Amino acid sequence: MYGAGTTMDRVWVGALVVAALVCVFQAPFTAAQSGAPFDVRIACGSNTESYAPDTGHLWSRDMNYTGGSSGNLTTISRIAPQLNTIRYFELSDGPENCYNVSVPNGQYLIRMYFSFGDKDNSGREPEFEVSIEGTLVYTLNRGWSTVVDDEYADSLAHILDGAATVCFHSSGHGNPVVASIEILQVLDNAYDMGTSFPSTNFILRTVKRVSAGAEKSGYGSSLQADPWGGDRYWATDQTLFTPGSAVSVQTTVSNITKYSNPPNVYPQAIYQSATTTGPTNKLSYTIPVTPNQNYSVWLHFAEIEPDITGPNMRVFSVSANGQPLFPVVDIVKMAGGSLTALVLNATVLVEGRTLTLTFEPLAGTISVNAFEVYQLITREQPTSADNVWALQRMKQNLELPARLGWNGDPCIPQVHAWYGVNCEFEATVGAWFINGLGLDYQGIRGQLGDSIVALQRLQSLNMSNNLLTGVIPDAIGNVSTLTTLDLSYNRLNGSIPASLGQLSKLQELLLNDNQLTGEVPSSLGSFPIRGGMLNLANNDGLCGLGLRSCNNMSHGMKTGIVFAIVGGFIILVLGGYLCWKRRMNMIRGAQRLPRDAPYAKARTTFVRDVQLARNVLANHFSRPAPSYTDTTPLNPH
Numbered sequence: 001m002y003g004a005g006t007t008m009d010r011v012w013v014g015a016l017v018v019a020a021l022v023c024v025f026q027a028p029f030t031a032a033q034s035g036a037p038f039d040v041r042i043a044c045g046s047n048t049e050s051y052a053p054d055t056g057h058l059w060s061r062d063m064n065y066t067g068g069s070s071g072n073l074t075t076i077s078r079i080a081p082q083l084n085t086i087r088y089f090e091l092s093d094g095p096e097n098c099y100n101v102s103v104p105n106g107q108y109l110i111r112m113y114f115s116f117g118d119k120d121n122s123g124r125e126p127e128f129e130v131s132i133e134g135t136l137v138y139t140l141n142r143g144w145s146t147v148v149d150d151e152y153a154d155s156l157a158h159i160l161d162g163a164a165t166v167c168f169h170s171s172g173h174g175n176p177v178v179a180s181i182e183i184l185q186v187l188d189n190a191y192d193m194g195t196s197f198p199s200t201n202f203i204l205r206t207v208k209r210v211s212a213g214a215e216k217s218g219y220g221s222s223l224q225a226d227p228w229g230g231d232r233y234w235a236t237d238q239t240l241f242t243p244g245s246a247v248s249v250q251t252t253v254s255n256i257t258k259y260s261n262p263p264n265v266y267p268q269a270i271y272q273s274a275t276t277t278g279p280t281n282k283l284s285y286t287i288p289v290t291p292n293q294n295y296s297v298w299l300h301f302a303e304i305e306p307d308i309t310g311p312n313m314r315v316f317s318v319s320a321n322g323q324p325l326f327p328v329v330d331i332v333k334m335a336g337g338s339l340t341a342l343v344l345n346a347t348v349l350v351e352g353r354t355l356t357l358t359f360e361p362l363a364g365t366i367s368v369n370a371f372e373v374y375q376l377i378t379r380e381q382p383t384s385a386d387n388v389w390a391l392q393r394m395k396q397n398l399e400l401p402a403r404l405g406w407n408g409d410p411c412i413p414q415v416h417a418w419y420g421v422n423c424e425f426e427a428t429v430g431a432w433f434i435n436g437l438g439l440d441y442q443g444i445r446g447q448l449g450d451s452i453v454a455l456q457r458l459q460s461l462n463m464s465n466n467l468l469t470g471v472i473p474d475a476i477g478n479v480s481t482l483t484t485l486d487l488s489y490n491r492l493n494g495s496i497p498a499s500l501g502q503l504s505k506l507q508e509l510l511l512n513d514n515q516l517t518g519e520v521p522s523s524l525g526s527f528p529i530r531g532g533m534l535n536l537a538n539n540d541g542l543c544g545l546g547l548r549s550c551n552n553m554s555h556g557m558k559t560g561i562v563f564a565i566v567g568g569f570i571i572l573v574l575g576g577y578l579c580w581k582r583r584m585n586m587i588r589g590a591q592r593l594p595r596d597a598p599y600a601k602a603r604t605t606f607v608r609d610v611q612l613a614r615n616v617l618a619n620h621f622s623r624p625a626p627s628y629t630d631t632t633p634l635n636p637h
């Protein structure tokens with residue numbers, strides 16, 4: 001359906017196509033949502049914008065992604081043949097990388113084209129996973145690149161937070177790679193599955209979308225479909241049947257009524273062809289699926305056979321894996337006439353690896369125009385917004401290395417939570433909260449920052465053995481759930497905030513081997529008594545907590561100095577007097593001695609005494625200093 005590009009100016013083609021779409025599609029139906037749908041098409045890895053030669057669609061340059069490198073595509077995209085680049089994410093970019101694109105809230109068809117080049121994966125097919133809005137939707141297992149439907153994967157998702165987030169999760173087998181992402185708005189109430197399956201609770205992953213009896217496969221845009229349908233891809237079923245099988249194709253050029261009847265907005269073309277059978281013949285389609293999942297099945301009918309003009313002339317049943325979906329379908333009766341579209345939907349649980357749709361005649365023969373099968377993927381609940389904010393700020397403040405990732409939602413998909421982040425789900429709030437951070441031994445150089453106070457469920461923080469600088473934020477005393485705080489072996493300076501004493505649940509406080517100074521707040525005094533583990537060793541400037549009272553010590557030192565000076569003075573005076581006396585004696589004995597010798601000796605002695613005192617103190621308080629380095633609970637329960 002995509003012929004050779006014209007030599008006309010692409011912009012002109014684009015304008016013409018847009019104008020044509022407006023003329024053709026505004027007229028025949030009343031859309032439930034006015035105006036043009038929002039759409040954004042991203043040419044991954046490309047730094048220029050371009051227009052698709054046949055559809056006139058604008059493809060934006062690569063934007064709103066985290067990490068990654070760009071490479072060249074070796075296969076041609078069917079959707080946009082002018083695209084020739086990809087984006088791929090190496091492990092050094094982190095295990096989670098995302099596109100985050102601002103869009104108005106609403107329902108979207110999100111389609112990706114997966115392909116790989118040579119530079120990105122040395123020609124080997126990578127295996128990885130893809131999530132949409134934090135919910136795991138695609139697993140690209142070995143062999144995906146040989147299955148056309150897996151290459152052009154699409155899903156329907158409601159965007160509720162103002163941005164469409166698509167994340168690529170590395171499984172360690174090659175670099176995740178993507179060639180294009182289309183985010184195309186559809187009607188909010190399209191694909192309403194009834195009250196048992198509220199559509200905002202699910203992401204609908206397209207398993208199969210078939211236009212029965214169609215000559216060839218095509219996209220909505222090539223079928224002159226309403227753009228509110230999201231440019232869906234309709235595969236022909238003609239390749240499924242062996243020549244000579246008991247099926248035939250029925251087509252019409254007549255107009256179909258209600259083909260675009262919101263919320264069911266479909267291309268007219270899918271109703272203008274049908275696969276039919278001979279009398280008494282069943283018709284079956286067998287579709288490979290993931291077992292033990294619910295599937296939403298959408299069936300499209302329109303009576304296009306001129307001979308069938310009234311009810312009861314064609315009646316059949318539809319079942320899925322033997323379970324009846326629609327026991328009695330009479331197209332003319334249910335649609336209200338011939339050449340009129342009828343859309344039926346039902347949800348079915350499939351236990352095995354295939355879903356077989358069977359149409360069985362009750363009167364007359366079978367006629368099927370189109371069908372769609374979607375896997376219902378239950379959406380994961382997001383992480384609480386304030387917790388996300390806090391971690392994003394920490395990522396900045398701590399200057400986390402790219403290899404840690406920390407992109408997308410911290411807790412979901414659950415199987416791809418951020419490195420070092422532990423989460424707990426709180427059902428009453430319907431959100432995930434961070435209850436543990438383990439970033440020990442990561443070579444982190446930044447600062448802790450105040451934002452940690454927003455982690456109101458944080459129980460354990462271990463950032464030992466890094467190169468953290470700056471102070472321990474006062475705000476940490478407001479994280480009242482903390483039971484373990486290990487900031488040992490860093491380069492933290494400043495004093496220990498007194499607010500730590502407010503943490504009544506704190507069991508382990510390890511601040512040893514930093515450059516902390518000043519007095520240990522007296523609020524920590526009760527800490528070992530209530531059974532906590534406290535280690536403050538190897539902070540040269542630290543003092544207090546009844547072990548070595550900094551103020552008293554310096555006071556004592558002053559006293560010592562005063563005593564020493566006074567003592568020295570006395571010694572000097574005494575010595576001088578003695579000396580004088582002796583000199584007098586010596587003069588008397590006709591001998592001379594240097595005048596300043598006694599003074600010099602006294603001063604030397606004094607300096608040595610002070611040094612000695614310092615050494616004694618230093619030895620007494622340096623590692624290991626069991627007197628106040630309690631690494632075993634005093635009061636274990």
Ligand SMILES: *[C@@H]1O[C@H](CO)[C@@H](O)[C@H](O)[C@H]1NC(C)=O
Pocket residue numbers: 070071072119
């Ligand atoms: C992609 O192809 C262009 C020219 O076609 C070339 O200049 C560029 O270096 C290639 N990029 C990579 C990553 O191979």
Ligand SMILES: *[C@@H]1O[C@H](CO)[C@@H](O)[C@H](O)[C@H]1NC(C)=O
Pocket residue numbers: 063064100101102163
């Ligand atoms: C994505 O990029 C576009 C263009 O650079 C920008 O206008 C838009 O605000 C960005 N959206 C987000 C969510 O960052």
Ligand SMILES: *[C@@H]1O[C@H](CO)[C@@H](O)[C@H](O)[C@H]1NC(C)=O
Pocket residue numbers: 190191192193194195263264343344345346
């Ligand atoms: C799909 O079927 C359910 C009932 O099973 C119905 O409530 C809903 O309106 C149908 N959706 C559409 C779009 O026709």
Ligand SMILES: *[C@@H]1O[C@H](CO)[C@@H](O)[C@H](O)[C@H]1NC(C)=O
Pocket residue numbers: 028253254255
């Ligand atoms: C179908 O409807 C259009 C107007 O919507 C009309 O121009 C055209 O002639 C109709 N085609 C047939 C075969 O009736």
Ligand SMILES: *[C@@H]1O[C@H](CO)[C@@H](O)[C@H](O)[C@H]1NC(C)=O
Pocket residue numbers: 196292293294349
């Ligand atoms: C399928 O839907 C039923 C409700 O009809 C629900 O009870 C069941 O948990 C769903 N199964 C899965 C795997 O989602």
Ligand SMILES: *[C@@H]1O[C@H](CO)[C@@H](O)[C@H](O)[C@H]1NC(C)=O
Pocket residue numbers: 100101102163165407408409
């Ligand atoms: C996506 O971008 C928006 C706007 O820039 C931002 O508020 C939001 O946190 C981002 N979401 C993710 C998952 O990164």
Ligand SMILES: *[C@@H]1O[C@H](CO)[C@@H](O)[C@H](O)[C@H]1NC(C)=O
Pocket residue numbers: 440441462463464465484485486508510
């Ligand atoms: C923090 O991590 C370090 C290094 O992995 C480990 O030795 C230490 O036991 C952890 N601290 C706590 C309180 O578990």
Ligand SMILES: *[C@@H]1O[C@H](CO)[C@@H](O)[C@H](O)[C@H]1NC(C)=O
Pocket residue numbers: 450453474475478
């Ligand atoms: C911590 O709590 C105290 C008292 O509730 C409050 O005054 C202070 O602003 C809080 N600090 C931060 C950083 O939230």
Ligand SMILES: *[C@@H]1O[C@H](CO)[C@@H](O)[C@H](O)[C@H]1NC(C)=O
Pocket residue numbers: 469470471493494495
């Ligand atoms: C802590 O160290 C930083 C340099 O890493 C310095 O700028 C700051 O003044 C120090 N703060 C204190 C209280 O010593």
